[in-house]
Amino acid sequence: MKMKAFSLLMILGLFLTACSPSDSKETITFGTTAGIYAKVIDQALKPALEKQGYSVEVKTYVDLIEPNQDLADGEIDANLSQQKISLTQFNEQFNLPITALTEVPSVGLGLYSNSLTSMDDIPNGAWITIPNDDLGTARALRFLEQQGLLSLDAEASAYGVTEKQIDSNPKDLTIQPVLTSQLIASMASGDLAVIPDNFIMANEMELTEALAHEEISEELQYIVAVREEDQDKDFAQAIKKAAASESFKQVIEEKFQSFGK
Numbered sequence: 001m002k003m004k005a006f007s008l009l010m011i012l013g014l015f016l017t018a019c020s021p022s023d024s025k026e027t028i029t030f031g032t033t034a035g036i037y038a039k040v041i042d043q044a045l046k047p048a049l050e051k052q053g054y055s056v057e058v059k060t061y062v063d064l065i066e067p068n069q070d071l072a073d074g075e076i077d078a079n080l081s082q083q084k085i086s087l088t089q090f091n092e093q094f095n096l097p098i099t100a101l102t103e104v105p106s107v108g109l110g111l112y113s114n115s116l117t118s119m120d121d122i123p124n125g126a127w128i129t130i131p132n133d134d135l136g137t138a139r140a141l142r143f144l145e146q147q148g149l150l151s152l153d154a155e156a157s158a159y160g161v162t163e164k165q166i167d168s169n170p171k172d173l174t175i176q177p178v179l180t181s182q183l184i185a186s187m188a189s190g191d192l193a194v195i196p197d198n199f200i201m202a203n204e205m206e207l208t209e210a211l212a213h214e215e216i217s218e219e220l221q222y223i224v225a226v227r228e229e230d231q232d233k234d235f236a237q238a239i240k241k242a243a244a245s246e247s248f249k250q251v252i253e254e255k256f257q258s259f260g261k
Contacts, residue, residue: 026053026054026055026234026235027054027055027056027057028049028054028055028056028057028077028078028235028238028239029056029057029058029059029075029076029077029078030045030056030057030058030059030076030077030078030079030080031058031059031060031061031066031067031070031071031076031078031079031080031081032058032059032060032061032067032079032080032081033060033061033062033063033064033067033081034060034062035198035202036107036197036198036201036202036256036259037080037081037104037222038058038060039255039256040080040104040105040252040256041056041058041080042058043251043255044247044248044251044252044255044256045080045104045239045242045243045248047247047251048241048242048243048245048247048248049238049239049242051242051245051247052238052241052242054235054238059075059076061081064081064082064086064090065090067079067081067082068082068087068090068094068096068098068225069094069096071096071098071225071226071227072096072097072098072227074227077226077230077235078101078224078225078226078236078239079224079225080104080222080223080224080225082222082223082225083106083219083220083221083222083223084100084103084218084219084220084221084223085135085159085219085220086135087099087100087223087225088219097227097228097229098225098226098227098228099225099226099227099228099231100223100224100225101223101224101225101226101231101236101239101240102223102224102239102240102243102244103221103222103223103243104221104222104223104224104243104260105222105252105256105258105259105260106216106220106221106222106260107196107197107198107222107259107260108196108197108213108214108216108259108260109139109140109143109194109195109196109197109213109214110194110195110196110197110200110207110209110210110211110212110213110214111128111143111144111147111192111193111194111210111211111212111213112184112187112192112193112194112195112200112205112209112210112211113187113191113192113193113211114187114188115191116191116192116211117211118211119147119211119212122149122171122191122192123171123191124171124172125171125172125173125174126171126173126174126191126192127173127174127176127189127190127191127192128144128173128174128175128176128190128191128192128193128194129176129177129178129182129183129186129187129190129192129193129194130144130175130176130177130178130183130193130194131177131178131180131183131194131196132177132178132179132180133180134160135159136180136196137161137162137163137177138157138158138159138160138161138162139159139214139220140194141161141162141163141165141166141175142158142159142161143194143212143214144173144175144194146214146215147212149169149171149173150166150167150168150169150170150171150173150175151166151167151168152165152166152167153165153166153167154167158219159219163175163177176190180195180196180199181199183195183199184199184200184203184205192211197259197260198259201256201257201259206257207257207258207259208257216260222260224239224243226239
């Protein structure tokens with residue numbers, strides 16, 4: 001009887017181990033900000049992770065500082081709210097033990113107009129509105145430089161450049177920084193606007209309406225971040241697998257207009 005009881009306990013122990021949270025029932029808690037990446041987690045990452053046996057919880061923040069602090073403190077398992085350049089700058093300032101795990105489709109910029117239909121139609125003296133935050137302004141200027149509309153001081157910081165560092169402006173364009181939330185409205189009175197993808201989608205516009213799209217550099221890619229000590233753990237590798245999965249890519253294509261491609 002003792003041997004039978006012992007055998008039953010062994011079988012029960014193996015069964016419980018197979019069903020334990022450390023295996024197929026683990027919960028991954030993501031931190032993010034309200035907006036497109038909260039939707040990417042909910043509609044694309046979460047289903048792909050559930051296929052691997054994980055549950056997903058999401059904690060939403062109102063800034064970009066707390067998600068990194070909570071990640072370092074172990075309050076969350078991963079976050080998806082920032083670009084590589086932002087994480088690099090944050091770690092230089094705060095020296096937290098967090099690192100980029102994997103890239104995800106990234107918010108780019110597009111050049112939009114209510115009246116123009118081609119880059120060739122841009123007239124001399126055109127008025128272009130751009131985001132007024134530091135990184136947004138620098139990205140917009142680099143984007144306009146990519147399109148051959150202006151050139152910037154060769155000595156200027158890649159993502160610290162301002163409109164004061166425009167070296168050449170052959171079309172005599174007027175560059176006007178405005179609140180990002182006002183960029184779409186600004187097209188009613190201006191000729192063009194440089195607008196992030198997420199604002200276009202949030203306003204039920206089409207990314208294909210852009211006259212041109214930004215070429216996103218490696219530094220500007222959005223990333224999932226985790227603690228350095230966790231990057232090789234099963235749940236982290238599951239996140240990487242989910243972000244690379246065909247089901248994830250299909251959702252991005254169908255529900256997010258293939259943004260970031």
